[in-house]
Amino acid sequence: MLVAGERSPDVAEGVPVRRPTLHAVAARAGVSKSSVSRVINGEPTVAPEIRQIVMAAVTELGYVPNGAARNLVTQKTNTIAIIVSDPPEGLASDDPMFAMVVRAASRELEAAGKQVSLVLAGSDESRKRVEQYLAAGHVDGAMLVSMDGADPLPAVLARTGLPIVSHGRLATPGLMPWVDNDNLGGATKAVQHLLDQGRQRIATISGPLDMTAAQDRLTAYRETLKDTGRRSIVALGDFTRISGAEAMRQLLADDPQLDAVFAANDLMAIGALRTLREAGRRVPDDVAVIGFDDIEAALYTAPALTTVRSPMGEQAARTTRLLLDLIAHGTADSVTLPTEIVVRESA
Amino acid sequence: MLVAGERSPDVAEGVPVRRPTLHAVAARAGVSKSSVSRVINGEPTVAPEIRQIVMAAVTELGYVPNGAARNLVTQKTNTIAIIVSDPPEGLASDDPMFAMVVRAASRELEAAGKQVSLVLAGSDESRKRVEQYLAAGHVDGAMLVSMDGADPLPAVLARTGLPIVSHGRLATPGLMPWVDNDNLGGATKAVQHLLDQGRQRIATISGPLDMTAAQDRLTAYRETLKDTGRRSIVALGDFTRISGAEAMRQLLADDPQLDAVFAANDLMAIGALRTLREAGRRVPDDVAVIGFDDIEAALYTAPALTTVRSPMGEQAARTTRLLLDLIAHGTADSVTLPTEIVVRESA
DNA sequence: TCAGACTCAGGGAACGTTCCCTGACCCTCC
DNA sequence: GGAGGGTCAGGGAACGTTCCCTGAGTCTGA
Numbered sequence: 222m223l224v225a226g227e228r229s230p231d232v233a234e235g236v237p238v239r240r241p242t243l244h245a246v247a248a249r250a251g252v253s254k255s256s257v258s259r260v261i262n263g264e265p266t267v268a269p270e271i272r273q274i275v276m277a278a279v280t281e282l283g284y285v286p287n288g289a290a291r292n293l294v295t296q297k298t299n300t301i302a303i304i305v306s307d308p309p310e311g312l313a314s315d316d317p318m319f320a321m322v323v324r325a326a327s328r329e330l331e332a333a334g335k336q337v338s339l340v341l342a343g344s345d346e347s348r349k350r351v352e353q354y355l356a357a358g359h360v361d362g363a364m365l366v367s368m369d370g371a372d373p374l375p376a377v378l379a380r381t382g383l384p385i386v387s388h389g390r391l392a393t394p395g396l397m398p399w400v401d402n403d404n405l406g407g408a409t410k411a412v413q414h415l416l417d418q419g420r421q422r423i424a425t426i427s428g429p430l431d432m433t434a435a436q437d438r439l440t441a442y443r444e445t446l447k448d449t450g451r452r453s454i455v456a457l458g459d460f461t462r463i464s465g466a467e468a469m470r471q472l473l474a475d476d477p478q479l480d481a482v483f484a485a486n487d488l489m490a491i492g493a494l495r496t497l498r499e500a501g502r503r504v505p506d507d508v509a510v511i512g513f514d515d516i517e518a519a520l521y522t523a524p525a526l527t528t529v530r531s532p533m534g535e536q537a538a539r540t541t542r543l544l545l546d547l548i549a550h551g552t553a554d555s556v557t558l559p560t561e562i563v564v565r566e567s568a
Numbered sequence: 569m570l571v572a573g574e575r576s577p578d579v580a581e582g583v584p585v586r587r588p589t590l591h592a593v594a595a596r597a598g599v600s601k602s603s604v605s606r607v608i609n610g611e612p613t614v615a616p617e618i619r620q621i622v623m624a625a626v627t628e629l630g631y632v633p634n635g636a637a638r639n640l641v642t643q644k645t646n647t648i649a650i651i652v653s654d655p656p657e658g659l660a661s662d663d664p665m666f667a668m669v670v671r672a673a674s675r676e677l678e679a680a681g682k683q684v685s686l687v688l689a690g691s692d693e694s695r696k697r698v699e700q701y702l703a704a705g706h707v708d709g710a711m712l713v714s715m716d717g718a719d720p721l722p723a724v725l726a727r728t729g730l731p732i733v734s735h736g737r738l739a740t741p742g743l744m745p746w747v748d749n750d751n752l753g754g755a756t757k758a759v760q761h762l763l764d765q766g767r768q769r770i771a772t773i774s775g776p777l778d779m780t781a782a783q784d785r786l787t788a789y790r791e792t793l794k795d796t797g798r799r800s801i802v803a804l805g806d807f808t809r810i811s812g813a814e815a816m817r818q819l820l821a822d823d824p825q826l827d828a829v830f831a832a833n834d835l836m837a838i839g840a841l842r843t844l845r846e847a848g849r850r851v852p853d854d855v856a857v858i859g860f861d862d863i864e865a866a867l868y869t870a871p872a873l874t875t876v877r878s879p880m881g882e883q884a885a886r887t888t889r890l891l892l893d894l895i896a897h898g899t900a901d902s903v904t905l906p907t908e909i910v911v912r913e914s915a
Numbered sequence: 916t917c918a919g920a921c922t923c924a925g926g927g928a929a930c931g932t933t934c935c936c937t938g939a940c941c942c943t944c945c
Numbered sequence: 946g947g948a949g950g951g952t953c954a955g956g957g958a959a960c961g962t963t964c965c966c967t968g969a970g971t972c973t974g975a
Contacts, residue, residue, distance in 0.1 A: 240703065242961055253925040258963065266923055285703040289639035290961035293930050298636070303686070307675070315864050317662035324666065327688045328654070336701065339650070339686040341674045354683065356587065356632040462868055491868050498870055517662050521809055521838050523845055523870045589931055600955040605933060613953055637931035641960050 241282040250278035261286055292358075300336040301544065302363040303327075304351060306372060307343035316460075317488075317516045318533060322366055322388060325537035333545055335361075348374055355381050362548045364388060364540055365397075369431040384547040388540040390433045390555075398547060400540040400556045404434050407529040407560030408441035411483050411511045414527070414562055416449060420481035420509055424454035426468040426493060428485040435460070438485040438513060454479060458489045465492025473500055480508055481568065487512035487519045487528055494522055494567070509568035524566030531560050588629040597625035608633060639705075647683040648891065649710040650674075651698060653719060654690035663807075664835075664863045665880060669713055669735060672884035680892055682708075695721055702728050709895045711735060711887055712744075716778040731894040735887040737780045737902075745894060747887040747903045751781050754876040754907030755788030758830050758858045761874070761909055763796060767828035767856055771801035773815040773840060775832040782807070785832045785860060801826060805836045812839025820847055827855055828915065834859035834866045834875055841869055841914070856915035871913035878907050 243261075247254040252271060259267045260275040278284070292298045303326055305319065327337050338360055342351050355363060355378060362384035368375055370392030378385055379396045387399040415423050425442045428435025443453050454476050456468035465484055469492065472479060484490035490512030494504060502508045504524055512519060515530035536558055547553040590608075594601040599618060606614045607622040625631070639645045650673055652666065674684050685707055689698050702710060702725060709731035715722055717739030725732055726743045734746040762770050772789045775782025790800050801823050803815035812831055816839065819826060831837035837859030841851060849855045851871055859866060862877035883905055894900040 240705065243963095244961075254962085255925055255927095255964085256923090259924090262963085268923070271924080283703075285700055287640070287961050288704040288706045289636050289645070290930090291963075292636035293634070293640050293932085293961080294963045296930075300685075307671070315664035315667050317664070317667070319671065320662050320664070320667040323670065323686070324654070324688070327686055328690070331688055331690070331694060331697075336706070337686045337688075338647075339670070339674055339684045341671070341678055341684075343675070343678070347678060350678075353632055356630075357635040358587065359635045359683070462864065466868075491865075495868050495870070517809065518838075518865060521813075521842050521869075523842070590933095591931075601932085602934085602955055602957095603953090606954090609933085615953070618954080634931050637960090638933080639960095640931080640962085641933045643960075 240287070241284045243284075243286070246275065246278045246282055246284045249282060250274045296358070297361050298336075298359060299334065300338050300360045301330050301541075302338045302340050302355065302360040303366060304340045304342055304363055304374075304378075305366045306368050306374070307341035307347075317518065318367070318514070321516075321533045322537040325534040326364060326388075326541045329538045329541035333541075335545075342374055348377075352377055352381070355383055362386075362544050364544050365391075367432070369429065370433065370436075371431045384544060384551075386540055386544045386547060386553070388537060392431070392433055398543055398553045398555045400536055400543055400558065402434070402531040402536060402558050403560045404437035404531075405441045407513060407531060407562075408438040408483070408485075409445050410560070410562045411513065411529050412442050412445040414564070415481040415483065415509055415511060415568060416445070418481075418509060418568065421451070422454065422476060422479040423451065423481040423483065424456065424472045424476065424479045426456050426458045426465055426472070426482060426484040426489050428489070429459045430457070432460075435485055442483055458485070458492075460486050460488060462488045462492040462495075465489025466496045467492070469493035469496035470500075473497075473502075482508060482510050484510065484512045487514045487516045487526060490526055490528065490567075491518065491522055494526070505566065505568050511568040515563050519563075519565070522567070527565045527568040528563050529560050530563050532558055587634070588631045589634070590631075593622065593625045593629055593631045596629060597621045643705070644708050645683075645706060646681065647685050647707045648677050648888075649685045649687050649702065649707040650713060651687045651689055651710055651721075651725075652713045653715050653721070654688035654694075664865065665714070665861070668863075668880045669884040672881040673711060673735075673888045676885045676888035680888075682892075689721055695724075699724055699728070702730055709733075709891050711891050712738075714779070716776065717780065717783075718778045731891060731898075733887055733891045733894060733900070735884060739778070739780055745890055745900045745902045747883055747890055747905065749781070749878040749883060749905050750907045751784035751878075752788045754860060754878060754909075755785040755830070755832075756792050757907070757909045758860065758876050759789050759792040761911070762828040762830065762856055762858060762915060763792070765828075765856060765915065768798070769801065769823060769826040770798065770828040770830065771803065771819045771823065771826045773803050773805045773812055773819070773829060773831040773836050775836070776806045777804070779807075782832055789830055805832070805839075807833050807835060809835045809839040809842075812836025813843045814839070816840035816843035817847075820844075820849075829855060829857050831857065831859045834861045834863045834873060837873055837875065837914075838865065838869055841873070851914050858915040862910050866910075866912070869914070874912045874915040875910050876907050877910050879905055 243254045243257050247257045257275050260272050330337050340351055342348050365387040375391050375396050385397045387397055390399045390401040427439045446453055456471045458464035458468045482493055484493055490510055497504055497508055504510050512526050512528035515528045519526035519528050543553045590601045590604050594604045604622050607619050677684050687698055689695050712734040722738050722743050732744045734744055737746045737748040774786045803818045805811035805815045829840055831840055837857055844851055844855055851857050859873050859875035862875045866873035866875050890900045
């Protein structure tokens with residue numbers, strides 16, 4: 222019942238309503254706040270009848286423990302930061318990798334009862350903020366996503382002493398555990414597939430070379446070709462569709478006779494496909510195209526894209542579990558996941 | 569200088585190092601913690617020399633204020649929740665909308681000095697957790713993304729009294745402010761474009777009808793066609809590529825004579841394109857295809873997709889600012905953003 | 916029957932801030 | 946010269962939990 226002048230705790234009208242505290246529940250139930258705390262936290266050493274009385278008071282008042290107070294006293298937050306290096310405005314903002322990774326990691330963390338704090342590390346000042354944020358004890362651990370080699374952030378964050386892992390191997394080894402794909406193996410398979418088809422002039426569209434994934438894929442391309450005495454034909458992209466389209470134009474200008482392209486990711490392969498279509502080259506008859514990642518869109522290109530499957534969702538999930546392990550046991554081992562080739566129409 | 573036996577505060581080796589507190593800084597600087605607090609928070613009523621001494625102690629000790637303690641006493645967290653309804657495992661996990669919206673919103677929040685808490689609301693139990701999470705005072709406000717009409721979450725959360733806004737209009741009006749596209753207008757333009765081309769049998773692939781965006785787009789399709797005396801040909805999708813491909817198959821079976829399709833989003837249009845190609849229909853000669861959203865991938869289909877541009881990034885940014893307004897002023901007005909048609913090759 | 920162990924509730928000190936309030940000190944002006 | 950006002954530092958009470966410790970009460974076994 223509401224007495225005149227009282228406010229229903231459910232209704233907020235402008236004035237913020239103070240939520241009930243442990244103390245209020247204790248008073249309502251006629252027990253100490255220690256007992257209420259014990260009930261809330263499911264401790265066994267509490268009499269069934271008291272538990273029942275307390276539970277009744279809890280539901281009656283709609284009590285929910287205050288997070289900040291809890292965090293303060295327990296010195297943990299139950300929160301994990303996902304730190305994504307944010308490209309300058311506009312670049313690859315619909316990146317399927319972002320969606321897959323963030324989503325898969327969030328699911329895994331949710332399942333482990335952790336909350337997710339998403340941090341975009343873009344400008345230099347925001348990097349400073351990230352460091353402060355972690356140091357402020359807002360999170361129990363962090364997961365780095367798609368850091369490039371030039372980025373000082375991993376080293377800085379590693380020094381905080383907080384448990385941190387990386388999604389993808391870092392340029393600087395030993396800083397923290399990571400989970401990566403077998404980029405070397407996957408790219409080798411891709412190029413080998415083109416060779417097996419009898420392709421003679423095999424070009425590649427590389428990713429940004431400050432990222433280890435791009436480096437590895439380029440290295441494997443070069444090594445594999447070298448063994449056959451063929452020369453490398455390389456154009457540089459940045460993992461976006463448009464950079465793939467542009468790089469393909471350049472490749473066609475550099476070597477009009479090329480008959481195959483290995484793009485370091487599917488997005489760039491999709492861009493390359495468009496350029497080839499505009500240039501009147503048939504795929505795969507005139508030019509074979511192979512990508513990397515096997516994103517869902519690869520199934521819907523015309524022709525459907527042959528590519529290397531890298532299990533992005535699983536990589537994210539494994540990275541998450543790696544972090545949880547690190548938090549729980551203080552140690553965790555890096556993992557490399559296998560990749561496999563998926564042959565469709567484009568090569 | 570480190571005395572033997574001491575630990576550098578920078579280095580953590582197994583044992584977690586306690587970070588310095590306000591108290592420690594005060595002791596180091598030889599002032600009270602009140603003064604340190606004032607310096608940290610940039611209050612003007614502090615003598616320059618004291619400020620300097622304190623700042624020196626702060627940098628020397630590497631002090632960063634503890635977030636939990638701050639949140640506890642100030643009753644605010646500087647954190648905003650982005651609550652995304654998470655589809656059952658696997659469904660549209662590379663959704664470009666997810667990436668765009670989360671990214672744009674995060675950028676805007678970052679710029680406003682807010683932290684982002686990403687919450688995936690999937691199963692029923694996780695919904696319960698979301699409610700508890702908000703009630704626990706972990707965030708100052710929340711933004712709902714792509715809630716379907718059947719979802720009880722918006723109503724439940726609205727009752728917490730916390731400032732909440734919705735990205736996209738909700739099925740239940742009046743619950744909270746929102747920012748939406750002009751779906752009605754955009755879909756009308758799309759269908760009108762097909763009519764203007766002289767298309768006779770215009771079908772549509774609808775989105776999931778428990779979402780207002782899908783409803784609006786379908787309604788506009790129906791209304792626009794009704795005026796011309798044509799009959800509606802509708803297949804149901806769920807906004808994913810594969811559902812678009814499947815729906816297209818069904819449409820072709822239902823009416824082999826159709827000469828145009830309006831897909832309620834680009835992803836489904838992309839799926840439809842594939843089915844049409846497999847069925848040997850030429851686009852746009854035999855069948856015109858038009859999508860909705862103008863995602864980046866629409867530029868890379870063959871043929872390039874004609875579509876309706878809905879400014880997803882701006883919608884997310886506006887939704888974010890709406891929330892910040894709501895928090896600051898206690899009130900905010902819903903917004904509808906204009907849409908425009910983008911004519912490419914497919915229609 | 917009584918000591919000792921065991922069970923379980925309550926009191927109260929932390930956790931690390933912010934912020935109100937008091938009061939020291941200096942300056943100005945009558 | 947002293948009252949009054951203004952500036953600015955320090956003390957300490959919150960904020961809402963957890964968790965250690967004490968102690969009341971019950972049970973067991975000699």
